[in-house]
Amino acid sequence: MSHKGIERLQRNSKRFKGFLLFLLLLLFLNYSLMGNRKTSEVKREKKRGDFFCKAGELSAYQKMTLGIPLNLNSETPEGLTAIPGIGKSLAGRIVKERIKRDGFKDIIELRSVSGIGEKTFLKIAPHVSL
Known part of the structure; x- marks a missing residue:
């Protein structure tokens, strides 16, 4: 070489x-x-960044933008106004009905709120949860 x-x-x-x-x-x-570090700790850390862990920190308007339904039993009147078809006065009536019933048990109970007929209910229903 x-x-x-x-x-x-x-x-x-x-x-x-x-x-x-x-x-x-x-x-x-x-x-x-x-x-x-244990493997389970590493896996848990990765799961902390999931969308669902952070959803509770979003405003009602942010949830609506992302297509996340609003909880009828916990949302504020201001938050309910983020739903298409719900203004300040209707949101107030929904909250009064919620208090009267000690929380909604079924979404169909929204029909008992003054100002929510079939048309409004069909518009609201996809945007709410219990």
Whole structure:
């Protein structure tokens, strides 16, 4: 083998050793950062970012924008106005009926609220839940 060939092998050997050292360093860092944690803890952390965990922090208008139904038994009168077809006065009447009934048991009970006929009920129903 020529002198240049030997130099090239030595140079490549040094690069390979450097690459291996880099990989070992990455493995060490991974172990030191994650090694003392249980797998279940890591999985739980990943689930914390799920949409459903954060939905409770959204305003009624944000929920409506995302297509998340509003809870009739917990939403404020202001929040209920985010639903198409519900203004301030109708939202107030819905809350009064909710208090009177000690909470709605079925969405169809909205029909007993003054100002909610069949047409309005059909418009509201897809946007509410219990």
